[in-house]
Amino acid sequence: MKHFAAVLGLTLLAMAGQAAAQQKEVVNLPGAAAPGPNSNLSNAIKVGNMMWVSGQLGTTQGDTVGNIEKETANALDKIKNSLQAGGFDMKDVVAVQVYLVDMKDFQKMNGVYRTYFTDMKPTRTTVGVAALASPTARVEITATAMKGQ
Numbered sequence: 001m002k003h004f005a006a007v008l009g010l011t012l013l014a015m016a017g018q019a020a021a022q023q024k025e026v027v028n029l030p031g032a033a034a035p036g037p038n039s040n041l042s043n044a045i046k047v048g049n050m051m052w053v054s055g056q057l058g059t060t061q062g063d064t065v066g067n068i069e070k071e072t073a074n075a076l077d078k079i080k081n082s083l084q085a086g087g088f089d090m091k092d093v094v095a096v097q098v099y100l101v102d103m104k105d106f107q108k109m110n111g112v113y114r115t116y117f118t119d120m121k122p123t124r125t126t127v128g129v130a131a132l133a134s135p136t137a138r139v140e141i142t143a144t145a146m147k148g149q
Contacts, residue, residue: 022048027086029078046086049147053082055099055140057132068105068138072112075141080116083145092145093122099140103128109139 027044044053056078058071080090100109106126122143132140 025086027051027082029082030085031081044082044086046088051083051086051088051092051145053079053143053145055097055142056082057134057137057140059134059137066136066138068108069112071137071139072109072141075139076113076116079141079143083143088145088147090116091119092147093117093143094146095144096122096124097142098124098126099129099132100126101129101132101138105138 025046026042027046029043041054044051056075058073058075058078079093083089083092098109098113100106109126132138
């Protein structure tokens with residue numbers, strides 16, 4: 001048992017050393033202004049073979065407002081573009097969180113969502129929320145990706 005604990009301890013130390021050696025890199029959404037210095041977030045963070053994309057709202061203006069299918073597609077397109085800017089793609093996504101203002105939109109959102117993840121599906125959590133950061137937004141989606149080793 002002591003040997004196992006020693007090996008485990010050394011393994012954890014080696015993993016911590018590898019993680020510490022890898023730099024965090026901010027990845028901005030192509031074509032969009034980077035969050036300003038007073039912003040509380042980064043669009044995406046890449047560390048080694050992993051990338052975390054902040055929640056993306058699907059609303060822009062015009063015909064997307066109130067159209068859950070278009071909002072979902074816009075949010076997923078922003079995630080896809082962010083991933084590509086960091087050298088990843090949708091097949092690298094391992095976990096997704098979806099926030100819906102109205103759970104009655106679940107089936108329509110899901111219909112669009114499944115067109116973006118056709119191979120191995122990432123894990124997903126879908127939650128109903130009272131409101132999002134934009135008063136007209138009905139969906140927000142965030143993703144975590146990992147490249148194979």
